[in-house]
Amino acid sequence: MTDTAETREYDGIELRKVREFVWEIPQEGEMNAPARVLASDPLLEQIGDDKTLQQLRNATHLPGITTYAACMPDGHQGYGFPVGGVGATDARDGCISPGAVGYDINCLSGDSEVEVQFGRRRTIRGLESDFEEERAIVPAGDDAPSSTIRLFTETDDRTVYQVETIGGDTVEATTEHPFETPEGMVELDELDSGDEVYVRSFRGIPDGVPAEFTVLDESDFEDEDPQLVEELRSRELLPLQSTDEAFARLLKLVGYHTGDGSFSGTQSWFYGEPEDLEAIRDDIESIGFTPSRVYERDREHEIDGAEFERTEYSIKSGANALKQLLVRLGAPEGRKTASDFTAPQYLDRLADWQVALYLSTFFGAEMSAPDTVSAKNFYAPSVSHNRLVEKREAGKQFMQDLIRHLNELGIETNEFEVVERTETTGGETVRFRFGVSSEASNLVEFLTTVGYRYNQEKRRSAALAAEYLRRKERVITERARIAEEAQALADGGTATAEIKRRFADEPVNDRYIERSVYSGRSTRPRPPAEFPDFEEFQEETPVRNDGAVLTEISDIRQLGEKPVYDIGVSHDAHAFAAEGFVVSNCGVRMIRTNLTYEDIQGNEEELVESLFANVPSGLGGGGIVEGDADTVEAVLERGMEWALEEGYATEDDLAHCEDEGRRPDARPEFVSQKAKDRGRNQLGSLGSGNHFLEVQRVTDVFDEAVADSFGLEEDQIVVLIHCGSRGLGHQVCTDYLRRIEKGHGDLLESLPDKELAAAPAGSELADEYYGAMCAAINFAWVNRQLITHRTRRVFERVFRADAEELGMELLYDVAHNIAKKEVHDVGVDDDGTAVPTGDAIAHEERELYVHRKGATRAFPAGHEEVPAAYRDVGQPVIIPGSMGAGSYVLVGGDESLAQTFGSTAHGAGRVMSRTAAKQEYWGETVQDELRDQDHIYVKAQSGATVAEEAPGVYKDVDEVVRVSDALGIGDKVARTFPVCNIKG
Structure with missing residues (x-):
């Protein structure tokens, strides 16, 4: 970077200093307007350190961009349009851009296979139609549980790269996609050949839809007590269908019990290692029965005259209904050597992945583990099986059934053999054996698709x-x-x-x-x-309990552009397995109270625990209200009016909310059913990422007159809520991005970044997107209002007074990521072209789409859209800082309309990615330091969330506000400091 008195250059982009804190990228080439950055020297250094300036310049290519695109002091790179960006486009002949409002990036090529529940694998593209009904495997270090999928996204044509490891694993991903390394999740553009990543060797069987048939019905239990039948029916285990999830779990239990289980009276026993028995317990519980704890006892054994003692672990279920279910599904009853059981006949009618469930659990109990016959070559993993001589035909058939099923899965076996006959106290037995062919590719196929279940070692x-x-x-x-x-x-x-x-x-x-x-x-x-x-x-070579092995990247190469996809899981690890690689995966309001900091001291831990317990958070989150279809429609159409009618809001709440909590342009009919379904169970939830609920105290008042109008004073307790429209808003943006990319590809081709996808003003898609976005804004206001309602109830319980006595009134609620039709005074030249005010020879009022992505509206005193309660002083502006640095309340400044279309910063702005933050900080340490040094109590869904939001990952909020105040776009009123904070 070169530095002169009047210019700065960052990565080939030159900025000219217009005046103190104002820097301009001059209009040139295909730019339709100049761009401006509002920043002090320290902030400008941080803004120039990523792609913010390039994205800001790209934004000026949007049709109808007016005057200039602006970057607020908290700006940082986003996707297409910088976070902290403001751009106004002509509402008649300009455009509206979802990319300039905000959306999430997508990461993997469509053919990337994701590991899902029950040992299946599916292409990520194929998850689109039913992702919410699926469960992805989450490699979480100690284990690999399954998790619901909450998000699915798709974007056309992004540059993808192929990552290849020294073991030959490959995956195609964009540069932003995080991969798990020994240092945590690291984005692909930070990785290189020779770097280490975790890969989960087990891939599973390609998914297949099972033929639907009844496996068991009441006729199979006609000799049993009717009460047993009713017990099975009440657990939805009768009739038992081949497509039931419970049947998949029963396949595993039957396979393992056949190998290492027994029956004693009505009891079903399973033997194994403690961690494996816990997995069996989970499956027993999942189908509705109660397993015992893990039992432990020492037993003496004698083999070939040698005596030894070993500890035996077991669990049992005392439910006769479970025993009878297992027996009828093929688990042998009585002495196995004296039984005539074979492999269950229904296996021939099942999908491959279901057959693999039965085989893998039997092999987990009975097959030998991989082992070497020489330093570099492996034995064939083998399984032996004993029967009394008089039952040898059944035993032979059982083993040959297993061989046949393996062969049908594409796995070769060695020759079936009769090993020996042995005299036992129960009679003469014959031992059969076969093995999996040890040819390398065949053995790898077996280990990565079938393998061993219920046996972690x-x-x-x-x-x-x-x-x-x-x-x-x-x-x-x-x-x-x-x-x-x-x-x-x-x-x-x-x-x-x-x-x-x-x-x-x-x-x-x-x-x-x-x-x-x-x-x-x-x-x-x-x-x-x-x-x-x-x-x-x-x-x-490190290998974790979740089966992930540490390996090395051998090559990363660019492939070109492809449609890309991503999913988000509910599990706290926020990881899933794609091609074996372990990969990852708004608005604000303030409520004032009449409590003081002294009132709250001593109650911090109770308050943070109660808020965390009562306000849903996290990626999935759930919600305070379980909304049916009519509820969602009403929320989308009427916003806060619905909350008032349902008793969740007061008239005063509406009076102190931007637009009184309702966008009249909302059109719920333009919101897809998928978006509505995603929002249905998230009404009243924080979500994840940088969304939070924070109890704060007012530490400083800078403008007493305005603070008095806002009802603020020093040492007062306030509550800040930062969240948005959750999965509904995300889906609205995703839906319209797809439609706009397809419907207005000509416009897309003219833009330097496809993430700026836009619909021409006046087009059908522009109008529909605007109506759907306004409906999503209504949803976001209600979402924050429901959290407010629950927060009031928590305060009432903790401080033993009702919310009215506690003075819990809404100060203000303002949207952050939005495009709004607003009328602004625009400077024009002699051709009527909009130009910066200093270059204008005339002015005229125009209706504009004002895009505020990570920026907040900041209208000054006297503006007709400022609520009546504040019109004399100006609109309240709330600037959240990091959880260790405090926040600010500003008021819309006199210069905001002329400089930024009535906008200012919306927060501190990140200087470190979430991936880098998790490498730099340890969540528990951050929590401890905030509590011990600053008396701030933090509660989150995971330590990783705390690390991602550590104070050090954000810009200096004091500096951001200093610039805003100096430029007159948002004037300082008061400063607050955290007392306790809950995060998703």
Whole structure:
């Protein structure tokens, strides 16, 4: 960067200083207007450190952009349009841009396969129609639970890159997509060849829809007590359908019990290691029965004359209904060696992934773990099975059934064999055995698609073995290629010395080249001597309990543009497995009270715990109100009026809300059913990310007259709520981005960034998007109002007084991410073209779409759209800071209309990505420091959330407000400081 008295340059973009705190990017080329940055020197350095300036300049290419695009002092890069950006476009011949309002980025190519519940894998693109009914596997370190999927997004044509590991795993993603590394989640553009990432070896079976049939019905239990039948019916286990989720869990239980379970009277027993038995307990509970705790006892054993003692762990279910269910599904009753059971016949009618559930749990109990016969080569994992001689045909059939099912899954097996006969106290037995072929690709296929369930230790071994074999095969394949090329070069007359030189950096030595040239190769080569033995590999390669193995990136290369997709899971880890790679995954209002800081001291922990318990938060969140279809329609159409009618708001609340809490332009009919469905269970929830509820105290008053009008004074307690329209608003934006990209591709092609997708003013899509967006704004106001209602109830319980006595009145509620039709005075030149005020020769009023992305409206005193209660002083402006630095209340400044279309900053503005924040900060440490040093009590869904929102990841809010105040676009009134904070 070069620095002179009048200009600054950042990454090739020159800014000219117009006056103190105002910098301009001059209009040139295809820009339709100049751009301006409002910042002090320290803030400008931070703004110039990312893509904010490039995005701001790109925004000036929007049709009808008026005067200039502006970046507020808290600006930072977003997607397409910078956060903290303001852009006004002509409402007659300009455009409206969802990208300039705000939306989430998408990350993976459509064919990327995501691991979902019950050992299945699905393309991420294929999740669109039913993602809310699906559950994704979440590699969470200690385990890999399944989680509901709350978000699904799609965007056309973004540049994707292929990431490849030394084991041959590949995935296609955009540069913003986070990958899990030993240092936490790291975005792809921060990774390079040689960096380490976690990959989950197990992929599962491609998803398939099972044929629907009745597996069991009441006729199968006609000899049982009717009460047992009623017990099964009440748990929705009769009739049992092949497509039922409970049936999938029962397949696992039957398979494992066949291998390592027993019945005793009405009791069903399962034996294994404690962590594996916990997984079995979860499945038993999930189908409606109550399992025992894990029992532990020491038992003495004798094998071949050798005596030893081992600890045995077990669980049981005492429900006869469960026992009878397992028996009828194929679990053998009585002595297994004396039984004539075979594999359940219904397996022949099931989808592959269902068959794999049964096989994998039986193998988890009975098959040997992966092991080596020599340093680098593996045994065939095998399973043995004993039957009395008189039951040998049934035993043989059982084993051959297992072989057949494996073969139908594409997994080769070794020859079935009768191993031995043995005299036992129960009679003469015969032992059968078969193994999975140890040919490398076949063994990898078995370990990564079927493997071992209910056996964590074998699954960890399988993960390591699969990764080892894949790396080994890649090295062998590369050496085979070199041998073939070396021989071809020699046949073409190239000297051996030259061939050796060409392959000097490859995994071969001179002797290998010589043998390839002179002798040729009739078999595949072996790995080089330096390739590690499996035992060495196990010692050096970390593998987690969730099956994720640490591996190394071998290559990252650009592929071009493709449609991209993303999902969001409800689990706190916010991670899922895509192609095995572990990847991740508004507005504000203030409520004043008549409490003082002294009143609240000693109650902080009770207050934060109660607020956290009573205000839903997190990615999924749930809601305070379970809205039916009529409720959602009413909220979208009437906003805060609905809340008033339902008893969640007061007349005073509406009077102190922007637009009185209702956008009259709202058109619920233009909101998709999918968006409405997503919002239905989120009414009254904070969400995640930087959304929060914070109890604060007023520490400073800068303008006593305005503060008095706002009802603020020093040491007073206030509550700040920052959240938006949740999944509904996200879906509205996603829906219209798709439609606009398809319907107005010509306009999109003329823009420098496709994330600025816009619809021409006056077009059908522009009108529909505006109506749907206004409906989403209504939803957001109601969302914050319901949180306000619940917050009032919490304060009433904690301080034993009703909300009215506590003076819990709404100060103001203002939207942050919005495009609004507003009439503004615009400077024009002699052609009537809008120009900056200083260049204007005339002025005229025009209706504009004012896009405020991460910016807040800041109308001055006297403006007709300021609520009557504040019209004499100006609109309240609320600027949240970080949870360790405080927030501000401003008032719309006299210069805001002339400089920023009546706008100012909306917060402190990030200087560090969420990924970088989690690498820099530890959530629990941040919480402890805030409590011990600043007496701020923080409660969040996870430590990662706290780390992402640590005070150090934000700009200096004091500096942001100083610039706003100095420019007269938002004047300081009061400063607040956190007391307690809850985050999603």
